[in-house]
Amino acid sequence: MTTLRPGPDPLVSEASLFSYLVTRPTGRAVRMGIEEQVAGCEGEVLTVLDFKDVAVIDYSCADEVVAELAFIAVRRPARLETDPRGPRRRFVLIRGLEAHHQDPIDSALRRRELAVAAELADGQPVLLGAVDESEAHLWRLVCERERIGPEPLAGELGLPEGEARVRLDELYRRRLLLRRAGEYISFRRVLFESAGRRERREPAPDRRGRRDTDTGRSSS
Amino acid sequence: MSRVIQLPDTLDENTFEELISDLESARQGERLLFDARHVRWVSPYGLIGLLAAGQVGSDRTGLAPALEVPDSSDVRSYLDRMDFWQNASTIYDLGAHSTRPHGRSDALLEITPIRSHQDVHHVVERVREQAALILESRLHYPKPAVIQFSVMLSEVCQNILEHAEAVGWVCAQTYHWKRRLGRDVLVLAVMDVGLGFQGSLAAEHARRYGDRWSAATALEAAFLKGESRFRDPGRGQGLQAIRKQVTKWNGEVRIRSGDAMIARVPDWDDLSPLRADLPYFPGAQVLIVLPARAEEPVGT
Numbered sequence: 001m002t003t004l005r006p007g008p009d010p011l012v013s014e015a016s017l018f019s020y021l022v023t024r025p026t027g028r029a030v031r032m033g034i035e036e037q038v039a040g041c042e043g044e045v046l047t048v049l050d051f052k053d054v055a056v057i058d059y060s061c062a063d064e065v066v067a068e069l070a071f072i073a074v075r076r077p078a079r080l081e082t083d084p085r086g087p088r089r090r091f092v093l094i095r096g097l098e099a100h101h102q103d104p105i106d107s108a109l110r111r112r113e114l115a116v117a118a119e120l121a122d123g124q125p126v127l128l129g130a131v132d133e134s135e136a137h138l139w140r141l142v143c144e145r146e147r148i149g150p151e152p153l154a155g156e157l158g159l160p161e162g163e164a165r166v167r168l169d170e171l172y173r174r175r176l177l178l179r180r181a182g183e184y185i186s187f188r189r190v191l192f193e194s195a196g197r198r199e200r201r202e203p204a205p206d207r208r209g210r211r212d213t214d215t216g217r218s219s220s
Numbered sequence: 221m222s223r224v225i226q227l228p229d230t231l232d233e234n235t236f237e238e239l240i241s242d243l244e245s246a247r248q249g250e251r252l253l254f255d256a257r258h259v260r261w262v263s264p265y266g267l268i269g270l271l272a273a274g275q276v277g278s279d280r281t282g283l284a285p286a287l288e289v290p291d292s293s294d295v296r297s298y299l300d301r302m303d304f305w306q307n308a309s310t311i312y313d314l315g316a317h318s319t320r321p322h323g324r325s326d327a328l329l330e331i332t333p334i335r336s337h338q339d340v341h342h343v344v345e346r347v348r349e350q351a352a353l354i355l356e357s358r359l360h361y362p363k364p365a366v367i368q369f370s371v372m373l374s375e376v377c378q379n380i381l382e383h384a385e386a387v388g389w390v391c392a393q394t395y396h397w398k399r400r401l402g403r404d405v406l407v408l409a410v411m412d413v414g415l416g417f418q419g420s421l422a423a424e425h426a427r428r429y430g431d432r433w434s435a436a437t438a439l440e441a442a443f444l445k446g447e448s449r450f451r452d453p454g455r456g457q458g459l460q461a462i463r464k465q466v467t468k469w470n471g472e473v474r475i476r477s478g479d480a481m482i483a484r485v486p487d488w489d490d491l492s493p494l495r496a497d498l499p500y501f502p503g504a505q506v507l508i509v510l511p512a513r514a515e516e517p518v519g520t
Contacts, residue, residue, distance in 0.1 A: 022344050022374040023337040056344065056367055058374040059461050063454035100367040111453050
């Protein structure tokens, strides 16, 4: 069994996207911009893809942006897992998802047997891609609780604790939630905590209304 | 030496084979004259089919073919409005014919060359507003249809860039098909004269098919099985998505490549779903027909 130690909080990297996410080269450029932004970051990074302003995404672009980022997150080279500065892990969350975005993204992920966590425009959490119903059910439970350990979850589901842990670890391996100090944490919780930290650190706006933030933000 | 290619009086998907049948035997140094004087009606497929045929004629003979303009002023005016002459001037020797200034056409998309991914962006962004109007008010499709149409347009145009390695054209227009269907339709045509499906997929798939490898099996592999020229599992989704979407709208999609044609045939047409006996023509020629919904939707 892996010994879990609390590590530093994950960095949240937000990416706003073009209105027209069409064609492979566009997708490749967007993804490379996102990757570049977190390339030097150690530890864990949660990349938030904000689809609020995306009018159209085609299948090619969905594959190049979302499926490729999900692929990189799951198939990180082993050397990054054993980096002496700590494992470098990547997670992806889609926000502002509308019905018309879903089919291209879902289809691109399924072809590669990948999955990605997402939030609909109304905030409802959904999983896209290759997931079975029991995985989706477990993941929704973690989202509802925001953070939970295998023991209480096992109690809720009527499972042996070991099995609950194995199933939660599988969601973690697929980069659909975070794991910290024996607990499994939803991305929404991570964002909430990150926003709270930022607010505490953030100075009051100056007279021109400007302020500095520590959140990585890119416009792709 | 020169040869006259007599164009049929109706230039569309049904007479395309007639248009290209004389091209097979065109020889280097032979001067071709496409005689369009008797053309009375042209569809988007016919329009860009004429560009494609001219390009193939030019490639085979090494000489720019000549084009005799249609006698019909209606047809000439339509060709003006669809930017035909502007595109034809890079292929045909048009002699003294010049493009006259013209107003905006009522077409969804005039003939647009696809040479780069920027062209695909341009097309998708340009048609959005008018496509929304046509899909909603003429075809009675639900609101999200415009996005699905944009995605389809993007994928079908990218197909040219990904697989043809040559220039292509796209064109779209709406009609009322009184006799054939009794409903309005949106017709989208996309063509190139590049590698074609057999050539594009050969390196990755031909060995597996052995003696059965042909334009028809290549079309089946791409259109029905989502196979691509790339090993990457993320590739090959575009045509699958188009087929799925067109099926949902009870439309027709046909792809002609080499000597074969594959189609998703709706219940309102009796086209053969697969043909492998056509005259050889390079590249890929795609036709998509989206019919108006049979009944007015209630509360959508």
